[in-house]
Amino acid sequence: MSEATIIKDAICSFCGCLCDDIIVEVEGGKVQRARHACPLGSSKIMGHGRIESPMIRKDGELVESSFQEAYDRSAQILLQANKPLMYGWASTSCEAAEKGILLAEEVGAVIDSTATVCHGPSVIGIEEKGLPGATLGQVKNRADTIIFWGCNPAEAHPRHFRRYSSNSIGRFTPQGREGRKIIVVDVRATRTSRNADKFVRIDPGCDYEVISALRMLVAGKGDILPERVGGVLKADLAELAAMLKAARFGALFFGLGLTHSRGRYKNIDNALSLVAELNQHTKFVVLPMRGHYNVGGIGQTLAWSSGYPMSVDFTRGMPYFNPGETAACDLLARKDTDAALIIAADAASNFPRATAEALANIPVIQIDPYENPTTLLSDVVIPCAIAGVEVEGTAYRMDGLALRLRKMVDSSLPSDEEILMGILQSVRKQRQMMANEGA
Amino acid sequence: MRSIVIAPRNVFCISVEAENISPDRFAPLKIEEIKKLIVWQGNRQKILSDLFTVDGEDSPSKAEDMAIRLSGDFSNVKRIGEGMTSGAIEVQGSAGMHAGNHMSGGILSIAGNADDWLAREMLGGRVVVMGDAGNYVGAGYRGEKCGMRGGEIEVRGNAGAYLGEHLCGGSIRVGGNAGDFPGAANQGGTIFIGGSTYLPGAEMSKGTINVRGETKVLPSFQKMEIAQIDGTDYQKYLGDLLENGKGELFVGVAVP
Amino acid sequence: MIIRGGIVYDPSNGIFGEEMDLFIDRGKMVEEARGEEIDASGLLVMPGGVDAHAHIAGKKVNTGRIMRPDDSRLGTEPRNGVCRPSTGYTVPNCYAMGYRYARMGYTTAFEAATPILEARHTHEELQEIPIIDKGALTLFGNNWQVMECVRDKDLSKLAAYVAWGLRSARGYGVKIVNPGGGESWGFGTNVKSVNDPVPNFDVTPAEIIRGLAQANELLHLPHSIHLHFNNLGKPGNYTTAIETLDLLKDIKPSRMRQVVHVAHMQFSAYGGTGWRDFESKAPVIADYFNSHNHATMDMGQLLFGSATTMTADAPLEYGNARLTHNKWSNHDIELEESSGVVPMIYSRKMLVNAVQWAVGLELALLVDDPWKVLMTTDHPNGSPFVNYPEVVTLLMSKPKRDAEMASMHEQLQKRTGLGEIQRELDWADIAIMTRAAPARILGLPDKGHLGPGADADITIYNLKPEELDTSQDHSLVKKAISTAMYTIKGGVVVSKDGKILCTPPGRAFWVDAAVPQADTDRLMPDLQEKFAKYYSIQLSNYAVQDAYLPHANVIRAGLSIEPLQEVA
Numbered sequence A: 001m002s003e004a005t006i007i008k009d010a011i012c013s014f015c016g017c018l019c020d021d022i023i024v025e026v027e028g029g030k031v032q033r034a035r036h037a038c039p040l041g042s043s044k045i046m047g048h049g050r051i052e053s054p055m056i057r058k059d060g061e062l063v064e065s066s067f068q069e070a071y072d073r074s075a076q077i078l079l080q081a082n083k084p085l086m087y088g089w090a091s092t093s094c095e096a097a098e099k100g101i102l103l104a105e106e107v108g109a110v111i112d113s114t115a116t117v118c119h120g121p122s123v124i125g126i127e128e129k130g131l132p133g134a135t136l137g138q139v140k141n142r143a144d145t146i147i148f149w150g151c152n153p154a155e156a157h158p159r160h161f162r163r164y165s166s167n168s169i170g171r172f173t174p175q176g177r178e179g180r181k182i183i184v185v186d187v188r189a190t191r192t193s194r195n196a197d198k199f200v201r202i203d204p205g206c207d208y209e210v211i212s213a214l215r216m217l218v219a220g221k222g223d224i225l226p227e228r229v230g231g232v233l234k235a236d237l238a239e240l241a242a243m244l245k246a247a248r249f250g251a252l253f254f255g256l257g258l259t260h261s262r263g264r265y266k267n268i269d270n271a272l273s274l275v276a277e278l279n280q281h282t283k284f285v286v287l288p289m290r291g292h293y294n295v296g297g298i299g300q301t302l303a304w305s306s307g308y309p310m311s312v313d314f315t316r317g318m319p320y321f322n323p324g325e326t327a328a329c330d331l332l333a334r335k336d337t338d339a340a341l342i343i344a345a346d347a348a349s350n351f352p353r354a355t356a357e358a359l360a361n362i363p364v365i366q367i368d369p370y371e372n373p374t375t376l377l378s379d380v381v382i383p384c385a386i387a388g389v390e391v392e393g394t395a396y397r398m399d400g401l402a403l404r405l406r407k408m409v410d411s412s413l414p415s416d417e418e419i420l421m422g423i424l425q426s427v428r429k430q431r432q433m434m435a436n437e438g439a
Numbered sequence B: 001m002r003s004i005v006i007a008p009r010n011v012f013c014i015s016v017e018a019e020n021i022s023p024d025r026f027a028p029l030k031i032e033e034i035k036k037l038i039v040w041q042g043n044r045q046k047i048l049s050d051l052f053t054v055d056g057e058d059s060p061s062k063a064e065d066m067a068i069r070l071s072g073d074f075s076n077v078k079r080i081g082e083g084m085t086s087g088a089i090e091v092q093g094s095a096g097m098h099a100g101n102h103m104s105g106g107i108l109s110i111a112g113n114a115d116d117w118l119a120r121e122m123l124g125g126r127v128v129v130m131g132d133a134g135n136y137v138g139a140g141y142r143g144e145k146c147g148m149r150g151g152e153i154e155v156r157g158n159a160g161a162y163l164g165e166h167l168c169g170g171s172i173r174v175g176g177n178a179g180d181f182p183g184a185a186n187q188g189g190t191i192f193i194g195g196s197t198y199l200p201g202a203e204m205s206k207g208t209i210n211v212r213g214e215t216k217v218l219p220s221f222q223k224m225e226i227a228q229i230d231g232t233d234y235q236k237y238l239g240d241l242l243e244n245g246k247g248e249l250f251v252g253v254a255v256p
Numbered sequence C: 001m002i003i004r005g006g007i008v009y010d011p012s013n014g015i016f017g018e019e020m021d022l023f024i025d026r027g028k029m030v031e032e033a034r035g036e037e038i039d040a041s042g043l044l045v046m047p048g049g050v051d052a053h054a055h056i057a058g059k060k061v062n063t064g065r066i067m068r069p070d071d072s073r074l075g076t077e078p079r080n081g082v083c084r085p086s087t088g089y090t091v092p093n094c095y096a097m098g099y100r101y102a103r104m105g106y107t108t109a110f111e112a113a114t115p116i117l118e119a120r121h122t123h124e125e126l127q128e129i130p131i132i133d134k135g136a137l138t139l140f141g142n143n144w145q146v147m148e149c150v151r152d153k154d155l156s157k158l159a160a161y162v163a164w165g166l167r168s169a170r171g172y173g174v175k176i177v178n179p180g181g182g183e184s185w186g187f188g189t190n191v192k193s194v195n196d197p198v199p200n201f202d203v204t205p206a207e208i209i210r211g212l213a214q215a216n217e218l219l220h221l222p223h224s225i226h227l228h229f230n231n232l233g234k235p236g237n238y239t240t241a242i243e244t245l246d247l248l249k250d251i252k253p254s255r256m257r258q259v260v261h262v263a264h265m266q267f268s269a270y271g272g273t274g275w276r277d278f279e280s281k282a283p284v285i286a287d288y289f290n291s292h293n294h295a296t297m298d299m300g301q302l303l304f305g306s307a308t309t310m311t312a313d314a315p316l317e318y319g320n321a322r323l324t325h326n327k328w329s330n331h332d333i334e335l336e337e338s339s340g341v342v343p344m345i346y347s348r349k350m351l352v353n354a355v356q357w358a359v360g361l362e363l364a365l366l367v368d369d370p371w372k373v374l375m376t377t378d379h380p381n382g383s384p385f386v387n388y389p390e391v392v393t394l395l396m397s398k399p400k401r402d403a404e405m406a407s408m409h410e411q412l413q414k415r416t417g418l419g420e421i422q423r424e425l426d427w428a429d430i431a432i433m434t435r436a437a438p439a440r441i442l443g444l445p446d447k448g449h450l451g452p453g454a455d456a457d458i459t460i461y462n463l464k465p466e467e468l469d470t471s472q473d474h475s476l477v478k479k480a481i482s483t484a485m486y487t488i489k490g491g492v493v494v495s496k497d498g499k500i501l502c503t504p505p506g507r508a509f510w511v512d513a514a515v516p517q518a519d520t521d522r523l524m525p526d527l528q529e530k531f532a533k534y535y536s537i538q539l540s541n542y543a544v545q546d547a548y549l550p551h552a553n554v555i556r557a558g559l560s561i562e563p564l565q566e567v568a
């Protein structure tokens, strides 16, 4: 019975790298080892503190309930709300997202992903300029120049270097790290900058100006630049611009340091233009470093279902999109929502405190395998099987590549998909009952 | 002039969308019909009189003869005067997001503050805000090349970030300060900011931005001569050189 | 079900405007049936429309949506009845695609370009498109394994790879886009002619095209190679077109069909040395098609207004973006392809755009045999597919063409010969170009006709062909064919007068071609090496799983089996 099984080429469902070479050893229905995974990935795959039973808050206390009771109470909350928010989705499958979108349509909710607190500005930047990108394998095989701007993969995406970027070895990059120039731009030294050939430290909040200066230099208009931009000497910027132009294939990876510093989506907008213009001189691509493993997938799924990749407001029946107005943080900050379903994300920790506090004042439904600060303020808590460990499904890597997550072990808990369908069925039933009563 | 007064029946916790509050929509209708116009609160479709009281002259008129007064708190009521072509709306308090979206004529005046996206994609007419305005005054919709194309916006107080983003025409005047990135991608509109701001005119290719107070200027702007406008000295810049460099930026020279 | 009294156009079965009854049983056309009756007396009845070339699913399409909220906000319709919400004009959401095709009387559409690596994404979207049957062509023209087999002149290994690639992608046929150019774009360059060697691979586009055409015929694939020429979109590119077509003259088709289908011919029929002397070379191209039988084309008609260009021809898109100063998305796919997306507005006042508009029409009017020309707009490159009725009426009405040309640049008359063309297509031509021919060209024996055994996909238009003068009454024609009175898909009325009545999931067609095991055995070490060294994912995670094709329709082909039943 308890003979060990080995699952090869399993996919780590932790970060946006979506490493698909994990060797998982399962024994006695539990993952014993996850070889090749980094510590972040292996701690996810090996599992930790799970919610064991559905719970409903009664007289201030979370009390265990049946799944059906939890679905019915959730449906009731969603149906009563004038503007329910369905937030999260970064750590579950696209199949679950599809069910969530259907539920959002049927109850007239606003649906948003954690992109709103990470790469939302990137999306808006892309709406301005487009995204000149590539799959990660293209970078591995060709890139001789790589910039990491405002990101720290050494800590956040531990296997990125070796699998896809600075240290990877591919067809036209046989020397790996030796044959590459690695540039890091950040406001402080990081473990990533220690790996760099050139580290450009800029003043906080000055990314936009620095990028503008680089664009000027790339366009050969450097002469009018001041001696220093964003805390960087012009000579240093000129050297950097020359390195970029000299690349045979360049790749710019950016992270929250660029999306969340002063300038926000304008920074991304400007970086996208820089990359587009570099293509007049050489080949250059740009990729956002997506954090949660499937934050890209909810964006793709929402886009093909509704036309928009995040912050979609279905309250009036037709999709409406306007981050700044329809994003989860906007609604919470303005207290413009009266119920929330939080799935596969820890909203209480994602948002600034004042925003998160708004959650405490409205009914909250949580669907998650794990207990987290959101659990404390939830009125219904529904535990689920872990997508990518206990359930199959689709996820999109940070470069937009779809992979099929494998199931490694069984779970007695329902999947996110099943839970969302359970709630949807209860919504339909309660609607029908209300209609009958009305008639 | 046919005057109509609308007042909220209570405080709105969930924002209301009321694009039907517009001279063009009201003009051909009697009061009882106006009361039945659709408004939305979240996912609930309602009629105007569910949420607001409606009083005034009963007989239909032309839009240009309409004067709508919004009395009470409209700060959580969105899309007031959307698409209006003529007539007048007077908001006695503050107005919610998207007031005067797409308006092409008439006058929208707001005694209090205006929330974000005031007069988004405006084509013509006049908007006056006595208090402050939020982000994206006269800006465009996400992904769109053009924001405001014509008309006038005046904000007596301060304005938020991204003022007049993608401006393609018309003029915006802010008495106080403006947030970051006013006049980004300006393609032919005019902006005047009485106070200070930060990084005006990013990627502008045409048009004028005039900042009376202090501002940080992008490194991709070329410093020109000192110019006098209305008796005040301004440092002139041309930019954004990342575009064609045909936009004009004037920054007030501080008197020491 | 019985459809009574319609004026039926079913060109594959030699029926051109005959009054007859049609019988449907269990989703198929039959000789006799009972049940519900639809009165179609005097009305125009055709098989359901078949779109053989459109960009309807996958990464490019979704990138278009993500970068264009300005487009998504157009055409918004709320959730309603059986319908999920609709958004978008040039890049509609999945649901809108299904509903809009169905409303227009189309029941089948093929996605024209999917890299194998990203086929999973394509199928995720195809699955979400309701009602219509679909399939996806698979990109091979810049694939390392393909180029290496071609370089080594190893045709049987190449065929084994094509079969493996189709199976991995759950793909329908061999698509080739700017062969060699996509690989060159990996380092930011392009190939300039069919004989320009591909950097690092020691092959030429000509060799890639010929190799894939031979493999295609060796595998008896239902569809021929489907080719997007080198130099597409550039002034003077008609010579590349002719040169490329000449490369394929001597290849024998393995089935009763063309050897090559040319995608969106309009974009490759240009003369001139630059944009200033840009002119139509449609007559030269049409002559070629009239005097040769190995090639077919789809128009790729351009219409004025908004479009979103999207293609695996990435260098072309970079050029478009620089030219129009518009937003630009690019996506290179390791070892396989590159691609790009750029929004576009075509204006009748721009001479270049007006010439492009004329070229598409000239091609369709100057090629004598309608079986060789499909009506498409290369959705959404030339225009979104909802504008097909505009194209059809332009083809049917000389007065309409004249009226349009009168509002265009006066130089247009000098740059094209469209004004002198008197030909007006009739319903038989249209039924061929939108139904019978695309089905034959794709190799779908049960589509595009109404003979016994065919899929019961039928369009009934609220138009009396015997009473309407299509030349004069073109606006009535356009209105009638924009919204079918009935669209029947698999024997079920899915749309009536524009109202969607039900949304069955469509089927997904893919081709499973058998090859000798020995060839696959020779191929696998190459692939194992590529995955070990170059791909960023594992071989075992590469192929599209069956979970993504819940309504699959597998067509078998290949070396080791007899040729399939020929398409009529």
Ligand code: SF4
Pocket (backbone or CB within 6 Å): A012, A013, A014, A015, A016, A017, A018, A019, A036, A037, A038, A039, A040, A041, A042, A157, A158, A159, A160
């Ligand atoms: S890098 Fe990311 S995906 Fe890869 S093993 Fe670590 S956590 Fe998992």
Ligand SMILES: [Zn+2]
Pocket (backbone or CB within 6 Å): C053, C054, C055, C112, C263, C264, C311, C378, C381
């Ligand atoms: Zn195409």
